[in-house]
Amino acid sequence: MEKLIEGLIQKDRIALSKLITMVENDSPKSLDIMKAIYPLTGKAYVLGVTGPPGAGKSTLVDKLIRNFRSKDYSVGVLCVDPSSIFSGGAFLGDRVRMEWAYQDDGVYLRSLATRGALGGLAPRLSEIIKLMDAFGQEVIIVETVGVGQIEADIIRYADTKIVVSVPGLGDQMQALKAGILEIADVLVVNKADLPGAREVVDDLQMMLYLRKDSDWTPEIVLTEALNDRGISDLDAAIQRHRTFLGQSGLKEQQTHLQRKHACYGAIEERLKNYLRESFLEVEEVKNILVRVQEDGLNPYQAADEILQLFFTKTHEEGD
Ligand SMILES: Nc1nc2c(ncn2[C@@H]2O[C@H](COP(=O)(O)OP(=O)(O)OP(=O)(O)O)[C@@H](O)[C@H]2O)c(=O)[nH]1
Ligand SMILES: [Mg+2]
Structure with missing residues (x-):
């Protein structure tokens, strides 16, 4: 274990991968690993991206990685996939799309299965985020499918929580809205090239009126992840939320709670x-x-x- 932690400090990606696997599998050494790496943590900025299957989350994450890389931030990506047993193909698609990122030393990608076939328990997410943080990834993006309580739990660890919706969700939109009320800091309406995007924005805007009083009103951003449109708007919304977290003292409160x-x-x-x-x-x-x-x-x-x-x-x- 000491060797692996030494490796982590030396920026050895294999050591990081091994440590993540140990923590993911609840190794008896987990707590000792966490104790040892804790002093190295506390620097990363964590973004959570959630939304229904096929909303374009991974396409968006790909663009966000490029965006952060262009500003020279190192990036860690965690893809939490409760449905991997159903949509094994999607991950393969991601793998192809993300090929460039696997070649980039500044990016570390990792996919995690939720424990229990149907979502069930969230994996040791906060611990795995801490490992990436300790490794030195400055921005950590967590992608998770769906918008239910489980996903809300999964991205609870994120500083900024992005909920992605798309035109044509039908009944799923109601579930999505319930989830949004609870967690979203930034609302993305992706696939804005498709008909009905404006209606989704109007719908979300209506819903925001019902949101309990809070100091932050989620911003709504239209994107076309596939065509690389709206990414700088999204980046700006993320930055504003990050600034808000810092200035309002909320970041500090969250840190204390965590x-x-x-x-x-x-x-x-x-x-x-x-x-x-x-x-x-x-x-x-x-x-x-x-x-x-x-x-x-x-x-x-x-x-x-x-x-x-x-x-x-x-x-x-x-x-
Ligand atoms: N028309 C259109 N299609 C898009 C856009 N963004 C992504 N897509 C397509 O939507 C499909 C799903 O994209 P993904 O990025 O895999 O979606 P996802 O939300 O990560 O999917 P899961 O992880 O399987 O839930 C792909 O075929 C993308 O090319 C967009 O802005 N417009
Ligand atoms: Mg995906």
């Missing part, structure tokens, strides 16, 4: 590991578990008993 969550998460993880690996192996605990399994002892009551033991024991150890 630090707290990282700490909670680590405590939970350590406790879980301790319970699984050590405590549930204690003789008294094992005896209670046998009574649950074989004698029909109420499992919930048993849990109370076991926890009681846990607290007494850890208390004694602390003395």
Whole structure:
């Protein structure tokens, strides 16, 4: 592990990839990795891009990467794909489109599957973002499909959250709007070359009136990712949001919250590991578990008993 972290510091991409895989797969070393790299984090700017399947998110991300590269920022891209088992072909398409980026030393691309076939749990996103941050990627873009609660959770880690819609979504538009109310900082209407784009803008604008009072009103940007149109407008909207985050103190608040969550998460993880690996192996605990399994002892009551033991024991150890 130390070697890999040394490698990360030396900008070895293979070390970064290996560390990401370890964290993604919940290696027992994960928490130690995070502890070691934490001092190197806190510099990256994170952009989340979400929207329905086929909205043009990857095409847009490709243009955003070029945009940031033209300003000499190093870029990390995470593609979170809950539907990869269904649309395996899409990723291949991305691979072809992004070929140039694989050749660019300033870009690091990575795709992640969500755990659980149907979305389910978000992967260890905040940790993986931190790894890319520690590696030195200045801008990190996270692409995720769909607009439900899960996607909202996934891009919760982003500083600026972009929701992409397109003309002709029909019923999906309602779900999208519900998601937007919760998370969007910038609204992109992509495929503006297709009929109906203006109507989508009007629709979104109406919806924004209903948004709860907040200091930031999401900007609506029309793009044609495929034709490279509207990207500088999008870039400007992103920059304005970034400035707003800094000036309003919101960025600082978010950082404080994220630090707290990282700490909670680590405590939970350590406790879980301790319970699984050590405590549930204690003789008294094992005896209670046998009574649950074989004698029909109420499992919930048993849990109370076991926890009681846990607290007494850890208390004694602390003395
Ligand atoms: N007409 C038009 N087509 C576009 C535009 N942007 C992207 N597309 C096309 O839309 C299709 C889907 O694009 P992707 O970028 O793969 O969309 P995505 O949202 O990443 O798709 P998933 O990741 O599979 O959900 C491709 O055929 C693109 O060429 C646009 O501005 N106008
Ligand atoms: Mg895509």
